[in-house]
Amino acid sequence: MYVTTIAGSVFAESAQTVALLLAFLTPELASRIQFGWAITIHIIFAALSVGLAPFLVYFVVQEVRTGEERYARLRKFWTKIFAVGFVMGTVTGIPMGFMFGTNFATFSEVSGELIGGPLSFEAKMAFFLEAFALGILLFGRERVSDRMYALSAFLVALGAWMSAFWILVVNSWMQTPQGYELVMKEGVPIAQLTDPMAAFFNPRFPWMYVHMQNAAVISVTLLVAGIAAYFIWKNRDSQVWQTALKVAIVVLLVTSIFQVIHGDMYGRHVAETQPHKFAAMEAHYETGAADLHIVAIPTELEAITDPRADNLYTISIPYLASFLAEGDFTAEVTGLNDFEYESPPVAWVFWSFRVMVGLGFWFVFLGLWGAYRLWRGGLYEDDRYLQALMLSAPLGFVATITGWYVAEIGRQPWIIQDVLTTAEGVSTNLGSTEATLTLVGFVVGYVLLFGVFLYVFRRILVEEAERQGTGTEDRETPESPGVIADD
Amino acid sequence: MTELLSHTEYLVDSLPELWFGLVVVALGGYLLLDGFDFGLGILYADANEKERQTMLAAFGPVWKANEVWLVLFGTVLFAAFPVVYANLLSRHYLLVFAILLALSLRGLGSKLRGEGDDERWVRFWDACFVVGSTFSPFLLGAFVASWVLGTPSAFAPGPVAVGLTVVALCVVLGAAFLGLKTEGLLRETVARRGRMATGVYTVVLLATVAVLYGFHPELRPKIVATPTLLVVAVTAASATAFVYASARARYRLAVGGAGGIAAAFVAYVAYLLYPSVDPAVGLSIADAVVSPLPLNLASIFAVTFLPVIAIYFTVLYSVFSGPASPEESYS
Numbered sequence: 099m100y101v102t103t104i105a106g107s108v109f110a111e112s113a114q115t116v117a118l119l120l121a122f123l124t125p126e127l128a129s130r131i132q133f134g135w136a137i138t139i140h141i142i143f144a145a146l147s148v149g150l151a152p153f154l155v156y157f158v159v160q161e162v163r164t165g166e167e168r169y170a171r172l173r174k175f176w177t178k179i180f181a182v183g184f185v186m187g188t189v190t191g192i193p194m195g196f197m198f199g200t201n202f203a204t205f206s207e208v209s210g211e212l213i214g215g216p217l218s219f220e221a222k223m224a225f226f227l228e229a230f231a232l233g234i235l236l237f238g239r240e241r242v243s244d245r246m247y248a249l250s251a252f253l254v255a256l257g258a259w260m261s262a263f264w265i266l267v268v269n270s271w272m273q274t275p276q277g278y279e280l281v282m283k284e285g286v287p288i289a290q291l292t293d294p295m296a297a298f299f300n301p302r303f304p305w306m307y308v309h310m311q312n313a314a315v316i317s318v319t320l321l322v323a324g325i326a327a328y329f330i331w332k333n334r335d336s337q338v339w340q341t342a343l344k345v346a347i348v349v350l351l352v353t354s355i356f357q358v359i360h361g362d363m364y365g366r367h368v369a370e371t372q373p374h375k376f377a378a379m380e381a382h383y384e385t386g387a388a389d390l391h392i393v394a395i396p397t398e399l400e401a402i403t404d405p406r407a408d409n410l411y412t413i414s415i416p417y418l419a420s421f422l423a424e425g426d427f428t429a430e431v432t433g434l435n436d437f438e439y440e441s442p443p444v445a446w447v448f449w450s451f452r453v454m455v456g457l458g459f460w461f462v463f464l465g466l467w468g469a470y471r472l473w474r475g476g477l478y479e480d481d482r483y484l485q486a487l488m489l490s491a492p493l494g495f496v497a498t499i500t501g502w503y504v505a506e507i508g509r510q511p512w513i514i515q516d517v518l519t520t521a522e523g524v525s526t527n528l529g530s531t532e533a534t535l536t537l538v539g540f541v542v543g544y545v546l547l548f549g550v551f552l553y554v555f556r557r558i559l560v561e562e563a564e565r566q567g568t569g570t571e572d573r574e575t576p577e578s579p580g581v582i583a584d585d
Numbered sequence: 586m587t588e589l590l591s592h593t594e595y596l597v598d599s600l601p602e603l604w605f606g607l608v609v610v611a612l613g614g615y616l617l618l619d620g621f622d623f624g625l626g627i628l629y630a631d632a633n634e635k636e637r638q639t640m641l642a643a644f645g646p647v648w649k650a651n652e653v654w655l656v657l658f659g660t661v662l663f664a665a666f667p668v669v670y671a672n673l674l675s676r677h678y679l680l681v682f683a684i685l686l687a688l689s690l691r692g693l694g695s696k697l698r699g700e701g702d703d704e705r706w707v708r709f710w711d712a713c714f715v716v717g718s719t720f721s722p723f724l725l726g727a728f729v730a731s732w733v734l735g736t737p738s739a740f741a742p743g744p745v746a747v748g749l750t751v752v753a754l755c756v757v758l759g760a761a762f763l764g765l766k767t768e769g770l771l772r773e774t775v776a777r778r779g780r781m782a783t784g785v786y787t788v789v790l791l792a793t794v795a796v797l798y799g800f801h802p803e804l805r806p807k808i809v810a811t812p813t814l815l816v817v818a819v820t821a822a823s824a825t826a827f828v829y830a831s832a833r834a835r836y837r838l839a840v841g842g843a844g845g846i847a848a849a850f851v852a853y854v855a856y857l858l859y860p861s862v863d864p865a866v867g868l869s870i871a872d873a874v875v876s877p878l879p880l881n882l883a884s885i886f887a888v889t890f891l892p893v894i895a896i897y898f899t900v901l902y903s904v905f906s907g908p909a910s911p912e913e914s915y916s
Contacts, residue, residue, distance in 0.1 A: 185696045188649065189689045193682070195659060199674025200681050210667020211879045218660035218883060222890040225653045230897035233646035234904060241904050291879045525675035536682050543686075550693075554700040 126524045128533035129201035132540050134506070136194060138499055139544045143187035145498050148262055148311060149318025150180050151255035154235075156345065158251040162244045168338040175562055176322075181236055182554050186547065193540075201533070204286075205513050205523030211291045212278055213268045216298065220264035228257025259311065266310060270302035272514050273505070274371050280517070289517065301371060305364045306505070312360065313501060316353050316461060317494030322346040323468075324491025325559070327484040333566045334478050343477070347468035354461040361458060369431070372515065375508035377434045378447040380419050381405045388431040390418035394452060405448045439519075442510040450503035457497040464490060596881045601874040604665040605855075605862065607887065611661050612729070613851035615654035616751075617758065617844055619721075622648045624759015624782075626691060626718020627752070628775055629711075635911050636771045637711070641695055642909035643766035648695070650901055652688070664883045666873040669863045673732055676865065680731075680739050684724045691717030719752065726751030733857050734801055735864030742800050746793040753789050754847060756782035761827065761843035764836035768908045776831045779839075783824050786846070790820065804857065812856050819849040 123131075154176055161169035195217060198206045206213075231253035234242060238250065277297030278289040291297060323346035329339040369376040382388045383406055393413040396402045420429040434441040464486060471477040478484075509515060513523040595601065622644060629640050663670040674681050694714030698707050724739075730747035731739040739745075760779025764772060798808050807813070823845025830838035858864070862873045874880065 182696065182700065184649075185692055188652070189692055192656060192688070193685045195656065195663075196674060196681055196685065199659075199663070199670045200678050201675075203671035203675035206663070206671040207668050210663065210670070211875045214660065214664035214667050214670070214875070215879050215883050215886075218657070218664040219886050221653060221656045221660045222886060222894065225656055226650060226890075226894045226897055229649035229653050230901050233650060233901055237642075237646040238904055290876050291882075294878070294882055525671075525678075527675055528678060532678050536679070539682065539686075543689075547693075550697060554697065557700060 123530060123534045123537070125201075125528040125530055125533040126521050128530070128537045129197075129524050129528070130520060132533070132537040133194075133197055133201065135537075135544065136190065136197065136540055137502065137506075139548060140187065140190040140194060141499055141502055142495050142548075143183050143190060144262070145314035145317045145495060146183040146321075147180070147187050147258045148314035149316070149321075150176060150183070151251075151258045152315065153318065153322060153345075154180060155248075155251045155255050158248050162248045168341050171338045172342055175558070177236065178558050179555065181232075182551065182558075184232060186551055189547070190544065201525055201528065202513070202523045203525035203527075205518060207286060207288070208518055208523070209272075209289050209514060212271055212275075212289055212297055215291075215294075216264045216267045220261055224257045224261035224264065228254055228261065231257060262311060262314075263307065266307045267298045267303060269505075270306045271297055271300050272512075273306070273509055274300045274302040275514055275517055276300050289514075301367070305367050309357070309360060309364055309501070310498075312353055312357050313494070313498045316350065316357060317498050319346050319349045319353060320461065320464075320487075320494040321491050323350060323464075323487045324489075327487035328559075329562065329566060330478050331481070331484045331488070332563060336566060340478060343468075344472065347465065347472055347477075350461065351465035351469045354458070354465045358458050358462055361455070372509060373432050374434065374437050374439075374441065375447070375504075377432060377437075378442050378444045378508050379451045379504060380431075381410075381444055381448045382419065382431055383433045383435050385430055385433040385436045387429070388419035389414040391452075394448075402449075403445050405445055440511050442508050447504055447508045450500040450507070454497050454500040454504060457493055457500075460490070461494070461497075593877055595877045596884055600877075600880055600884060601665070601870045603884075604661070604874065604880065605859065605870050608658065608662050608665065609851060609855040611654060611658035612854070613848060615651075615658050616754075616851055617847045618651035618654055619648070620755045620758035620847060621762035622651055622691075622759070623718045623722045623752075623755040624757065624761075625763060626695075626714055626759070627756055628759050628763065628778060629718070630715045632771070636767075638911035639767055639771060639909055640763065641698075642911060643763065643905075644695060646905045647901060648692070650897065652692070655688075661887075665875060665880060666862055666870075667875060668873045669868060672863055672866055672868075676737070677728055677731065677739060680724060680728055684721065684728060687717045687720040687724055689717070690714070691721055693717075722751045722755045723748040729854060733854055733864070734797070734804075737865065742796050743793075746789070746796045750786065750789045750793050750850075753782055753786040754850060757786055757827065757846060758843045760831070761836070761840045764831060764834075764839050765906075766909050776834075776839075779831055779843075780828050783828055783846075787820070787824060790850075807857060812853070816849045816853045816856075819852075820846055823849065 154173065157169050157173040157176065160166070161173050198213070198217075231250045234247070234250040235254055239247060242250070275289070275297075277291065277293035277295070277300065279292050280287045281290050282288070322342055326339040326343035326346060329336055330343060333339075365376070365379075368379075377383075380388055380391065389412075391410070391412040391414045394405070395411045396405065420426060420431055434444065467483055467486075468477070471480055471483060511519045511521065513520040597603070625640055625644055629637060632640060659670070662673075690713040694710040694712070694717055698710035698714065701707065701710075725748075727739040727744040727748035730736075730744035731741070734741075734743050736744060739748075757779055760775050760782060763775045764779070767775060794808060794813070797804055823842045825842075826845065827839050827842030830836070830842055860869055862868055862870050
């Protein structure tokens with residue numbers, strides 16, 4: 099009942115808000131916010147799926163290979179999280195595909211030949227595989243052989259990674275489109291596929307795929323590390339969570355350093371292919387040599403919503419942005435004022451970029467700190483480090499989301515770079531009322547959904563903590579035959 | 586391979602029609618498989634706690650794979666007929682989101698009911714599961730009918746009648762599936778409900794055809810034609826087989842019978858639609874299909890992966906064959 103009461107009062111308030119919003123939300127703006135909001139929540143679960151799957155493979159393989167209880171415990175714990183995340187990922191992911199048709203119908207018509215195919219390949223190659231293998235991973239421990247069980251974990255991971263592959267084929271094509279030809283069909287320009295290899299493996303694709311997948315792994319690694327730190331902090335001798343922490347630190351060290359190096363090279367590629375996005379990342383308005391602002395602090399409120407290098411208190415390295423863009427310290431970087439089309443929302447891009455990069459360096463630091471402790475000893479007694487990990491547990495997801503904002507908001511006003519603007523891509527028959535109504539539905543619905551996810555997550559944590567408290571965690575827990583559940 | 590792909594001709598001349606067929610097959614696969622789940626969710630409404638756990642144990646391992654058929658349907662339509670995808674979804678804007686909401690309630694309800702320990706939590710998510718399982722087939726049926734009939738809104742007599750038909754059909758499918766997955770008293774109760782639903786389905790289907798005849802004069806020549814008779818005959822034979830098999834505890838045959846009813850239904854949908862792919866704007870298959878290269882490419886993927894998908898389903902359903910046990914829930 100309490101859930102319905104909350105839902106009821108939220109509904110009443112939403113009705114008022116809708117009336118207010120209708121006054122100024124155009125179908126275009128509502129559609130953009132709706133898509134952006136939906137992906138903000140979806141990307142958390144997508145990253146959870148992509149990043150956690152390799153950990154599950156490792157735990158299952160170790161469980162099967164060594165027969166040690168600690169790996170079984172880790173597998174059970176993380177499979178539960180994975181299962182809830184997967185349901186949330188499905189629930190939040192399916193609408194994204196349909197939104198292409200509902201909200202961005204013109205875009206779907208123009209680019210159908212290029213993106214319809216990859217989306218259907220994703221369904222055929224990835225979704226079926228993942229759903230099938232997950233059925234076995236979650237419910238089949240007692241029904242299939244060890245080998246088949248380990249295989250199912252691997253196939254779940256393969257499915258998740260292939261799914262991201264095709265989605266990023268679509269997205270990267272929108273950033274650097276090629277392999278097509280524009281033809282007029284009944285008065286509408288249609289991007290006709292001429293070269294699938296060029297279109298799918300467009301210049302942006304490898305950059306985006308590597309960066310995004312690695313971001314997902316880092317996000318989950320920090321989550322694993324943070325939760326392991328929490329349980330170790332509560333019970334220093336937990337073999338189970340010591341194992342998890344060690345694995346996480348090694349993975350974090352490698353992936354976070356790689357991400358910084360890769361990110362730097364990726365930035366250069368963006369400067370070449372989407373100069374306006376690069377300019378927005380540095381709030382660079384006037385064409386000329388560009389400085390790199392390592393730290394930027396707004397000195398007045400206006401600078402938050404309209405960051406311009408002069409309005410900010412910055413610690414900058416002169417000419418470095420020029421070097422990053424062109425490999426030359428004196429290179430001219432085109433400023434936002436000199437593009438023929440409107441600028442993207444600079445504030446979002448500028449601040450998102452800073453949050454992402456700042457967090458990226460923080461993760462490298464955490465990785466180095468942990469590696470040092472692992473090498474010199476005292477890892478499980480270093481309270482300050484354990485606390486830093488606990489607080490950092492959700493930060494990988496924050497970095498992933500802000501990185502996504504840089505990529506997506508930074509490409510505006512284009513929905514397909516230099517081909518179609520977002521405003522042109524929106525469904526022509528979409529009304530303001532409908533668009534606003536569903537936007538409010540998504541905002542309210544996904545807030546509730548995310549709240550439920552956190553509640554369930556917390557409950558899984560509490561259960562594990564109780565198991566630790568009773569000291570049963572490292573002993574063989576007797577299980578009745580055929581029962582997978584351990585609660 | 587490259588030569589094959591750079592072709593400006595379709596691999597076979599009738600490839601656009603074959604893709605129309607694939608859209609229909611995906612829709613039919615979805616109706617059959619998620620129909621099991623929707624029916625299970627509707628029958629769940631008045632089951633007791635232990636029966637509910639058995640039902641969820643039957644539902645858990647397969648529903649995600651079943652639901653992917655909806656995504657397959659959507660993306661196959663998008664890949665072959667993007668204009669139809671765009672028009673159809675933007676035209677039925679609110680309905681599409683209502684369907685997604687219903688599907689979400691169904692998926693979340695089943696998963697989350699076990700993740701909390703207080704009674705209200707469990708009841709709340711149970712209610713979501715039942716409501717989602719009932720509204721999903723109704724709204725999907727109305728959506729597809731509105732597409733096929735070319736009505737501007739799904740809340741017209743034709744689509745509403747079709748929606749109700751699909752709900753009745755899902756109960757039959759759910760009962761057939763549960764025949765394989767349950768035992769004892771629950772199995773008998775469910776089988777009885779399934780037989781009742783078959784009667785209801787037949788009546789509602791006939792009423793729906795009458796509604797279509799009355800409200801859609803343009804369809805009359807199609808309705809009064811041999812294919813309609815064929816569909817009626819196949820439906821009658823399948824329904825008889827289902828009732829017979831269900832009463833004699835021959836559960837595999839019962840699934841076959843229910844599947845026959847569903848197949849006849851989808852075939853009729855395709856018959857009413859063809860050769861148009863979007864009657865509301867008068868688009869034919871030839872108008873709406875993508876150019877040869879992307880369709881050839883998509884065909885190669887389809888030919889490669891459809892057998893693989895068939896293997897997944899064979900393995901999945903055989904790993905989890907036989908009656909489910911109420912203890913056999915994941916969480």
